Amino acid sequence: ETGVTQTPRHLVMGMTNKKSLKCEQHLGHNAMYWYKQSAKKPLELMFVYSLEERVENNSVPSRFSPECPNSSHLFLHLHTLQPEDSALYLCASSQEPDNQPQHFGDGTRLSIL
Amino acid sequence: DQQVKQNSPSLSVQEGRISILNCDYTNSMFDYFLWYKKYPAEGPTFLISISSIKDKNEDGRFTVFLNKSAKHLSLHIVPSQPGDSAVYFCAASKQRDNFNKFYFGSGTKLNVKP
Numbered sequence: 001e002t003g004v005t006q007t008p009r010h011l012v013m014g015m016t017n018k019k020s021l022k023c024e025q026h027l028g029h030n031a032m033y034w035y036k037q038s039a040k041k042p043l044e045l046m047f048v049y050s051l052e053e054r055v056e057n058n059s060v061p062s063r064f065s066p067e068c069p070n071s072s073h074l075f076l077h078l079h080t081l082q083p084e085d086s087a088l089y090l091c092a093s094s095q096e097p098d099n100q101p102q103h104f105g106d107g108t109r110l111s112i113l
Numbered sequence: 114d115q116q117v118k119q120n121s122p123s124l125s126v127q128e129g130r131i132s133i134l135n136c137d138y139t140n141s142m143f144d145y146f147l148w149y150k151k152y153p154a155e156g157p158t159f160l161i162s163i164s165s166i167k168d169k170n171e172d173g174r175f176t177v178f179l180n181k182s183a184k185h186l187s188l189h190i191v192p193s194q195p196g197d198s199a200v201y202f203c204a205a206s207k208q209r210d211n212f213n214k215f216y217f218g219s220g221t222k223l224n225v226k227p
Contacts, residue, residue: 045214
Protein backbone atom coordinates (compact mmCIF):
# COMPACT_ATOMS: atom_id res chain seq x y z
CA GLU A 1 0.00 0.00 0.00
CA THR A 2 1.36 3.39 -0.93
CA GLY A 3 1.52 5.94 1.87
CA VAL A 4 -1.28 8.30 0.78
CA THR A 5 -3.90 7.16 -1.71
CA GLN A 6 -6.37 9.44 -3.45
CA THR A 7 -9.41 8.44 -5.48
CA PRO A 8 -10.52 9.11 -8.09
CA ARG A 9 -7.44 10.23 -10.03
CA HIS A 10 -9.54 12.14 -12.53
CA LEU A 11 -13.02 13.61 -12.20
CA VAL A 12 -15.14 15.53 -14.68
CA MET A 13 -18.34 16.99 -13.35
CA GLY A 14 -20.98 19.52 -14.22
CA MET A 15 -21.61 22.56 -12.10
CA THR A 16 -24.75 21.08 -10.59
CA ASN A 17 -23.29 17.69 -9.67
CA LYS A 18 -22.33 16.45 -6.23
CA LYS A 19 -19.22 14.34 -5.89
CA SER A 20 -16.66 13.43 -3.26
CA LEU A 21 -12.90 13.06 -3.26
CA LYS A 22 -11.38 10.44 -1.01
CA CYS A 23 -8.00 10.26 0.67
CA GLU A 24 -6.57 7.45 2.76
CA GLN A 25 -3.23 7.39 4.55
CA HIS A 26 -1.41 4.27 5.72
CA LEU A 27 1.39 6.03 7.59
CA GLY A 28 -0.12 6.25 11.05
CA HIS A 29 -0.12 10.04 10.90
CA ASN A 30 -2.38 12.21 13.04
CA ALA A 31 -2.91 15.17 10.70
CA MET A 32 -4.38 15.39 7.19
CA TYR A 33 -4.59 18.23 4.70
CA TRP A 34 -6.37 19.28 1.52
CA TYR A 35 -4.51 21.47 -0.95
CA LYS A 36 -5.53 22.99 -4.26
CA GLN A 37 -3.00 23.41 -7.04
CA SER A 38 -3.90 25.59 -10.00
CA ALA A 39 -1.62 25.99 -13.00
CA LYS A 40 1.51 28.09 -12.33
CA LYS A 41 0.40 28.86 -8.77
CA PRO A 42 1.68 27.67 -5.40
CA LEU A 43 -0.17 24.99 -3.51
CA GLU A 44 -3.03 26.56 -1.60
CA LEU A 45 -3.89 25.08 1.76
CA MET A 46 -7.63 24.49 2.05
CA PHE A 47 -8.27 22.48 5.21
CA VAL A 48 -6.32 20.89 8.03
CA TYR A 49 -7.48 18.16 10.36
CA SER A 50 -5.38 17.37 13.40
CA LEU A 51 -6.45 14.46 15.61
CA GLU A 52 -9.67 14.36 13.55
CA GLU A 53 -10.55 17.92 14.48
CA ARG A 54 -10.64 20.66 11.87
CA VAL A 55 -8.03 23.19 12.88
CA GLU A 56 -7.75 25.28 9.74
CA ASN A 57 -10.22 26.49 7.16
CA ASN A 58 -8.47 28.83 4.78
CA SER A 59 -11.45 30.94 3.64
CA VAL A 60 -12.60 28.16 1.36
CA PRO A 61 -16.06 28.59 -0.25
CA SER A 62 -18.80 26.51 1.32
CA ARG A 63 -19.24 24.52 -1.90
CA PHE A 64 -16.23 22.56 -0.60
CA SER A 65 -17.04 20.54 2.51
CA PRO A 66 -14.39 18.40 4.23
CA GLU A 67 -15.00 15.37 6.39
CA CYS A 68 -12.53 13.42 8.53
CA PRO A 69 -14.24 10.35 10.05
CA ASN A 70 -10.97 9.00 11.50
CA SER A 71 -7.25 9.73 11.40
CA SER A 72 -6.74 7.60 8.27
CA HIS A 73 -9.49 8.95 6.03
CA LEU A 74 -10.29 12.36 4.63
CA PHE A 75 -13.02 13.37 2.22
CA LEU A 76 -13.75 16.50 0.24
CA HIS A 77 -17.40 16.81 -0.69
CA LEU A 78 -18.08 18.96 -3.74
CA HIS A 79 -21.33 20.60 -4.84
CA THR A 80 -22.32 23.38 -7.19
CA LEU A 81 -18.73 23.99 -8.26
CA GLN A 82 -17.59 26.72 -10.63
CA PRO A 83 -15.26 26.43 -13.66
CA GLU A 84 -12.48 28.18 -11.69
CA ASP A 85 -12.52 25.24 -9.28
CA SER A 86 -10.90 23.08 -11.97
CA ALA A 87 -7.52 22.17 -10.51
CA LEU A 88 -5.42 19.40 -9.02
CA TYR A 89 -6.55 18.58 -5.48
CA LEU A 90 -3.87 17.09 -3.29
CA CYS A 91 -4.21 15.33 0.02
CA ALA A 92 -1.32 15.11 2.48
CA SER A 93 -0.66 13.70 5.91
CA SER A 94 1.94 14.28 8.59
CA GLN A 95 2.76 13.51 12.18
CA GLU A 96 2.22 16.58 14.35
CA PRO A 97 3.29 18.60 16.15
CA ASP A 98 6.80 17.50 15.19
CA ASN A 99 8.80 19.17 12.42
CA GLN A 100 8.19 16.46 9.85
CA PRO A 101 7.50 16.62 6.13
CA GLN A 102 4.04 16.17 4.76
CA HIS A 103 3.47 13.14 2.57
CA PHE A 104 1.30 13.70 -0.48
CA GLY A 105 -1.01 11.58 -2.53
CA ASP A 106 -0.96 11.73 -6.33
CA GLY A 107 -3.96 14.03 -6.44
CA THR A 108 -7.33 14.21 -8.15
CA ARG A 109 -7.44 16.17 -11.38
CA LEU A 110 -10.84 17.89 -11.29
CA SER A 111 -12.46 19.44 -14.36
CA ILE A 112 -15.69 21.42 -14.09
CA LEU A 113 -17.73 21.66 -17.26
CA ASP B 114 0.61 37.75 -0.29
CA GLN B 115 3.09 35.04 -1.23
CA GLN B 116 5.49 34.34 1.63
CA VAL B 117 7.64 31.85 -0.27
CA LYS B 118 8.84 32.66 -3.77
CA GLN B 119 10.70 30.78 -6.46
CA ASN B 120 11.57 33.39 -9.01
CA SER B 121 12.87 31.04 -11.68
CA PRO B 122 10.03 29.10 -13.31
CA SER B 123 12.49 26.90 -15.20
CA LEU B 124 16.13 25.82 -15.27
CA SER B 125 18.04 23.80 -17.83
CA VAL B 126 21.29 22.01 -16.92
CA GLN B 127 23.61 19.59 -18.66
CA GLU B 128 23.90 16.09 -17.22
CA GLY B 129 26.78 15.83 -14.76
CA ARG B 130 26.80 19.54 -13.92
CA ILE B 131 25.43 21.21 -10.81
CA SER B 132 21.80 22.33 -10.57
CA ILE B 133 21.06 25.20 -8.20
CA LEU B 134 17.47 25.98 -7.37
CA ASN B 135 16.64 29.06 -5.34
CA CYS B 136 13.89 30.07 -2.99
CA ASP B 137 13.23 33.27 -1.02
CA TYR B 138 10.91 33.80 1.90
CA THR B 139 9.62 36.82 3.76
CA ASN B 140 8.61 35.58 7.20
CA SER B 141 11.45 35.42 9.73
CA MET B 142 9.30 33.18 11.96
CA PHE B 143 9.67 30.22 9.61
CA ASP B 144 11.71 27.54 11.34
CA TYR B 145 11.52 24.50 9.08
CA PHE B 146 12.19 24.32 5.35
CA LEU B 147 11.74 21.57 2.80
CA TRP B 148 12.20 20.75 -0.85
CA TYR B 149 9.79 18.56 -2.77
CA LYS B 150 10.13 17.04 -6.22
CA LYS B 151 7.12 16.48 -8.45
CA TYR B 152 6.88 14.38 -11.59
CA PRO B 153 3.89 14.81 -13.95
CA ALA B 154 0.77 12.96 -12.82
CA GLU B 155 2.26 12.31 -9.38
CA GLY B 156 2.06 14.08 -6.06
CA PRO B 157 5.02 16.00 -4.59
CA THR B 158 7.66 13.75 -3.04
CA PHE B 159 9.68 14.92 -0.06
CA LEU B 160 13.34 15.37 -0.95
CA ILE B 161 15.26 17.07 1.86
CA SER B 162 14.65 19.38 4.80
CA ILE B 163 16.52 21.77 7.05
CA SER B 164 15.78 23.25 10.42
CA SER B 165 16.42 26.92 11.09
CA ILE B 166 19.14 26.02 13.60
CA LYS B 167 21.31 24.71 10.76
CA ASP B 168 22.68 26.31 7.62
CA LYS B 169 23.37 23.19 5.59
CA ASN B 170 21.99 19.71 5.23
CA GLU B 171 23.29 17.08 2.85
CA ASP B 172 21.78 13.85 1.58
CA GLY B 173 23.70 12.14 -1.18
CA ARG B 174 23.66 14.31 -4.30
CA PHE B 175 21.30 16.81 -2.68
CA THR B 176 22.36 19.66 -0.39
CA VAL B 177 20.13 22.36 1.01
CA PHE B 178 21.61 25.67 2.17
CA LEU B 179 19.83 28.13 4.43
CA ASN B 180 20.82 31.78 4.73
CA LYS B 181 18.59 33.18 7.45
CA SER B 182 19.87 36.74 7.25
CA ALA B 183 19.03 36.84 3.55
CA LYS B 184 15.88 34.74 3.99
CA HIS B 185 17.14 32.54 1.19
CA LEU B 186 17.10 28.81 0.65
CA SER B 187 18.83 26.87 -2.13
CA LEU B 188 18.99 23.29 -3.32
CA HIS B 189 22.13 21.98 -4.98
CA ILE B 190 22.06 18.80 -7.01
CA VAL B 191 25.42 17.44 -8.05
CA PRO B 192 25.95 15.70 -10.33
CA SER B 193 22.63 16.28 -12.07
CA GLN B 194 21.03 13.33 -13.80
CA PRO B 195 18.28 13.15 -16.45
CA GLY B 196 16.02 11.46 -13.87
CA ASP B 197 16.20 14.64 -11.80
CA SER B 198 14.09 16.41 -14.42
CA ALA B 199 10.96 17.44 -12.51
CA VAL B 200 9.30 20.41 -10.85
CA TYR B 201 10.89 21.36 -7.53
CA PHE B 202 8.92 23.12 -4.81
CA CYS B 203 10.36 24.74 -1.74
CA ALA B 204 8.23 25.06 1.36
CA ALA B 205 8.56 26.80 4.70
CA SER B 206 6.64 26.32 7.89
CA LYS B 207 6.13 27.61 11.38
CA GLN B 208 4.57 25.79 14.25
CA ARG B 209 1.01 26.88 14.74
CA ASP B 210 -0.90 25.46 17.67
CA ASN B 211 -0.79 21.74 17.04
CA PHE B 212 0.23 21.56 13.42
CA ASN B 213 2.81 22.88 10.97
CA LYS B 214 1.40 25.30 8.43
CA PHE B 215 3.40 25.03 5.22
CA TYR B 216 3.77 27.76 2.63
CA PHE B 217 4.85 26.65 -0.82
CA GLY B 218 6.64 28.34 -3.69
CA SER B 219 5.21 28.10 -7.19
CA GLY B 220 7.90 25.68 -8.34
CA THR B 221 10.91 25.55 -10.67
CA LYS B 222 10.88 23.12 -13.56
CA LEU B 223 14.31 21.52 -13.90
CA ASN B 224 15.37 19.96 -17.18
CA VAL B 225 18.57 17.93 -17.13
CA LYS B 226 19.81 17.35 -20.65
CA PRO B 227 21.69 14.11 -21.46
